[in-house]
Amino acid sequence: MGSEDVKVVSFWVSPFGKRVEWALKLKGIEYEYIEEDIFNKSNLLLRLNPVHKKVPVLVHHHKPIVESFIILEYIDETWKQYPLLPHHPHQRALARFWATSVEQKLGKAGWVAMATSGDEQERAVKEATEIMEKIEDEIKGKEFFGGKNVGYLDIALGWIAHLIPVWEEVGSIQILDPSKFPAITSWMTNFLSHPVIQDTLPPRDKMLVYYHNRKNNWPSAFRNSVKD
Incomplete structure (x- = not known):
């Protein structure tokens, strides 16, 4: 399939857009990448995603699909090679549960921990750490969440591996203590070492x-960054 059939409209740092690229690459699908300036949104983005006006957008045969988790499922249903979701319905349901729960809870807590200070930051770090404890139990004894x-x-939670350490440095905080979360740390190494991810x-x-710039623009940055 040529790149003219599949396009990805995204922003270079968007963890949601990276999911889409990872899924396509794992399945061996060629695509054209279109960089979007989310601070000065193009007419193309507004036309493709008029409801939310956010990235990523997958365009397949001139038809747009939006929202990263919906896009992942569309990709998995459209191209059968290298299945992403588990075969068993219960395992599929669990994967969806963890993907949405971690994004809603850890995404917000991690951002607040990075961008604030004092008691607010302390509470956010505590909340993020508690979520990590649950993820640690889920990944323990596994190479990847997918086996x-x-x-x-793995694709849904992959942002943890490369984004949380950046947030920790920017916010001068620690959420991922390797001694406390050895299974997550091992998974992060495995995930980031995968050629497609690298x-x-x-x-x-x-x-x-x-x-650092986004932190300096808090809280307006939070409203625009938790779900792009």
Whole structure:
């Protein structure tokens, strides 16, 4: 399939957009990447996603699909090679549960912990750490959430591996203590070492500059960044 059939509209640092790219690459699907300026949104984005006006957007045969988790399922249903979601319905349901729960809870807590200080930051770090404890139990004894291969839940939670350490540095905090979360730490190493993931990670130094700037613009940055 040529790249003219599949397009991804995203923003270079968007963890939601990275999910889409990882899924396509794991399945061996060629695509055209279109960079979007989320601070000066293009007419293309507004036309493709007029409801939420956010990235990512997958365009397949000129038809847009939005919301990263919906896009992941569309990709998995459209291209059958390298299945992402588990086969068993119960395992599929659990994967969806963990994906949405962690995003809603850890995404907000981690951002607040990075961008604030004092008691508010302390509460957010505590909340993020408690969520990590639950993830630790879920990944314990596994190479990936998907078993021996990167799967749907690895892609959904992959932002933890490359984004939380950046938030920790920017906010001068610690959420991921390797001694407390050895299973998550091992999973992060496995995930970030995967060739597909390695090839698509945004530059860490550029991410640090970006999130330092976003922290300085708190709280307006929070309203725009928790779900782009």
